[in-house]
Amino acid sequence: MALLKVKFDQKKRVKLAQGLWLMNWLSVLAGIVLFSLGLFLKIELRKRSEVMNNSESHFVPNSLIGVGVLSCVLNSLAGKICYDALDPAKYAKWKPWLKPYLAVCVLFNAILFLVALCCFLLRGSLETTLAYGLKNGMKYYRDTDTPGRCFMKKTIDMLQIEFRCCGNNGFRDWFEIQWISNRYLDFSSKEVKDRIKSNVDGRYLVDGVPFSCCNPSSPRPCIQYQLTNNSAHYSYDHQTEELNLWLQGCRAALLSYYSSLMNSMGVVTLLVWLFEVSITAGLRYLHTALENVSNPEDPECESEGWLLEKSVPETWKAFVESCKKLGKSNQVEVEGADAGQAPEAG
């Protein structure tokens, strides 16, 4: 019993071929869109690779780029096939290639679905990369004279201003590292000497943050230093003050930015996948309809098209049998030779 049989007359076949030709060229455009989405994500990841310790995984954008290119190639080929399908002479040269081509299409659709899933699922690795990278970035904030790290201060400041965030998980992360370079500390001052002596590693820790943590929406001029000391500032309570600094951590801000990017790309990829599946199904119908034209001399005759010749379990059984036969082909020949000799002897 054939799966999803549909009857096709000449007009329907022509309409199917023309519709498929149009859909294939639309899906070449969709492939270009996927390619550009992958490229955009790759550029965005590269822009901030400094705060990700240059170790971020480019798997998602690379696979989007690859899938986009593949889609363009496969679909333009399919468009050419559909165009030639209307002319029996041209179609004859494509006939032997169609079955393997359809198998490649099915494989490509599976890969496309997997890439779409990856867009949604690979956020976790980005989170750990960001946490590690931001921690290091903040550690190197003060190293503005060290070659190779002298731009870290500018990068972190611009990041905090652009993404409206402060620190790794919050502004208190700045209290735990020394972000003021020793070069700008006056070691003759008592206050500096006390702070350095007060901790084991001899670091100059302050309860202050860089200026890029300041929130412009605050009604009062930004308070950056002595944040935990209420008496240092008039009418200030550090526990209820919410508008002075950005409250979000940069890890959460960057993660939500990249997550929304990857989610929307995943949705677009799923839509393209649905489109590709329908194109593959249409191509299969066209293939079987043209195969089943019973009288090659009469192009007007009706034919049947289907997705699978037998039902799914039977097709699977036949496929498994043919795989087994491939393995046993030598043994079958030997047995046949023996059986041939035995009757001769007998």
Add this chain to the structure above:
Amino acid sequence: MAPVLPVVLPLQPRIRLAQGLWLLSWLLALAGGLTLLCSGHLLVQLWHLGTFLAPSCPFPALPQTALAAGAMALGTGLGGAGASQASLDAARYPPWRGVLSPLLVVGTAAGGGLLALALGLTLVLPASLHQGLEEGLEAALAHYKDTEVPGHCQAKRLMDELQLRYHCCGRHGYKDWFGVQWVSNRYLDPSDQDVVDRIQSNVEGLYLIDGVPFSCCNPHSPRPCLQSQLSDPYAHPLFDPRQPNLNLWAQGCHEVLLGHLQGLSGTLGSTLAVTFLLQALVLLGLRYLQTALEGLGGVIDGEGETQGYLFPGGLRDVLKTAWLQGGTAHKPAPEETPPEEEPRKEDLPEA
């Protein structure tokens, strides 16, 4: 009464004229669309920077006029493309015959007028930006502290965001902040002697400090930002005057905004000039095509030569005809109109 600037147009040059006109019309439509985009962009920028431009500044009139002029040019271009394509096809030309005259009149008067006005404004208005930005920025700096006053509570946030985005500080430099009280009285401790001294030290009772807001800080500086006590050379030890001062943004917001807006209006001016040129060419070509085809009586494929002209008679005759037509419009007398038509028909065989 000779026609003005006559040009003999046999069939082939007529066809060439129609084809060239079709191309020029599409270019005009493109230029009109570009003008629309440019003026739209300038309007959006002005809307964002509205607080920093004094309300009395007439500059916003420029993108508004350019928007209208661009829309008219787009319409003229599309109409011209349709007319020139129809003039090559005998079946499609008759409906366009009636449309061409009003199209030419509206295109010349309204479209040309708007474009000329917009071009004039491009030359005159950018000069008013200087004063408008001065007043606007002065008001913004003065209201920076008024975060609790209704109507000005957004001034601080907008000023900070302006300085952060455009990389500038103050009006002409960071010292402008020294002359303005930018700390709200609400956050000044009245019992602090330093505060009382500062307030008493000037006539207006303002709390003036030699410090700047955080948004003036330059992230490129290798040292954490120095915002306070900027006039005191001994307040921040280890400050090396030989190194270039990267601590704060060096440019004033006035220069930055002026350059930005003048650049945008310059681009708009060039697109307007190109659109004006194209519109003049298209309208001229359409007029010649129309009069040439009228000479054939509306039959497109006629092999005969006809003349295209700008006006049927000299300028005085045109005005007289227009005046008389306006006069006869009040007194509907059908027997008077044929004598008006005959002198015009006599012109054609003469030429």
